[in-house]
Amino acid sequence: MDSSDSTGILHDFPPFFRIYKNGRVERITADAETVPPSDDPHTGVQSKDTVVSQKNGLSVRLFIPRIKDPSQKLPLLIYIHGGAFCVESPFSSIYHSYVTNLVHQANVIAVSVQYRRAPEHPLPVAYDDSWAAIQWVASHVNGNGVESWLNKHADFKRTFLAGDSAGANIVHNMTVRAGVNGLTGVKISGMVLAHPFFGDKEPEFSSPVLEFIFPGVNIYDDPRINPVGAGGAELASLQCSRVLIFVAGKDVLRERVYKYYEALKQSGWGGAVEIVETEGEDHVFHLLNPSCDKAEVMMKQVVSFINAVH
Structure with a gap:
């Protein structure tokens, strides 16, 4: 050319x-093949899309398992997808299938967030959009929001935030923001970080794409990218009592994730954090090969983490 x-x-x-x-x-x-919302015949999970903000084009995909008791309240999962802040979406076959399976196995309601992506929308747009989506979810606390699934069946006192890679980075930041700003009526019981993307100050860490899509900041010192930097001061603000972290043995991010884990334990946060390493696997293997044995084990661990809170 x-x-x-x-x-x-x-x-x-x-x-x-x-x-x-x-x-x-x-x-x-x-992006993987996009799929429409559906009534899944294998699991009974239903999904639908809704616009959160017409102005920003912010939308979410909602998932609900087969409801056996109309009066039953279910844990609420807010899922934020990965993809380096610039690829993938809740509507891709990868994420639609993963969240459908998680909703079925954990018996939760899920909200999968479609934040605006870089490079058309540089960071911090993804953070701000995700926070706006979480606030929209919280607007249903009193049962008078726009989405009946959330009004009728979501237990906002058992809310979980989960994500992978860049999405896990966003989840961390949203849980910090909830701790700093508050989230009326919502109790974040826990967060799940699958192979989270965090930056580092080490000389070998370089990310030209990140420098391009997050202009105007020193990304190596910015706590949104490198929460361990500057002593990890914001870690103590996490508004949850339990954290589950997954790391893959072959992932180039492995050591950074362990630094985050150690910093969180020493931050004065006071919650319980667990880290699980999957040996011999690479970054987000559980999404790329969801039927493999190790991915199924990882799914069961997430389900157990969510269902441990009653």
């Missing part, structure tokens, strides 16, 4: 995206 052409490549960040001179964004790591 002629780089002097108006459609030539202006910025190239494989394997995530490239930006052409005419402004077009091409996601190199193509």
Whole structure:
């Protein structure tokens, strides 16, 4: 391709995206096949999409298991997808299938958040959108929100935040924000971080794509990217009492995740944190190969973590 052409490549960040001179964004790591919401015949899980903000185009996909008792209140799971802040969505087959399976096995209601993605919407938009979605969920606490599934069946005193990779990074930040700003009527019982993406101050840590999509900040010191930096002061603000962290043995992020785990234990936060390492596996293997034995074990551990709170 002629780089002097108006459609030539202006910025190239494989394997995530490239930006052409005419402004077009091409996601190199193509989003998995998108699927519509459905009534899943195998699990009985229903899903539907709703717009949270017309102004921002912020939306969520809601999931509900088969309801046996109309008066039953179920734990509420808010799930935030990964993808380096710039690829994937709740509507991809990968995430739709994963959340459907989790809702079925854990018997929870789930809200899967579609935050606006970089590079069209640089950070901190993903953080702000996710917080707006969580506040929208909280607007149903008194049973008079716009979504009947949440009004009738969500137990807001048993709310969990979960995510993977960049989504797990967002989950951490949302739980900190809840601790700092409050979230009326919602009790975050726990958070699940699957192979979370965190930055580091180490010289070998470099992320040109992150520097591009989060302009105007020193990402190596910013607590949103590197919560362990500056002594991990914000860790003590986490508004939950339990944390479950997963790390993959072959993941390049492995050591950073352990640093986070150790910093959290020493932060004065006071909750219970557990870290589980899956040997011989790489980053988000459980999403890429969900039927493998280790992914099924990981799913059972998440289910047990959620169901341990009554």
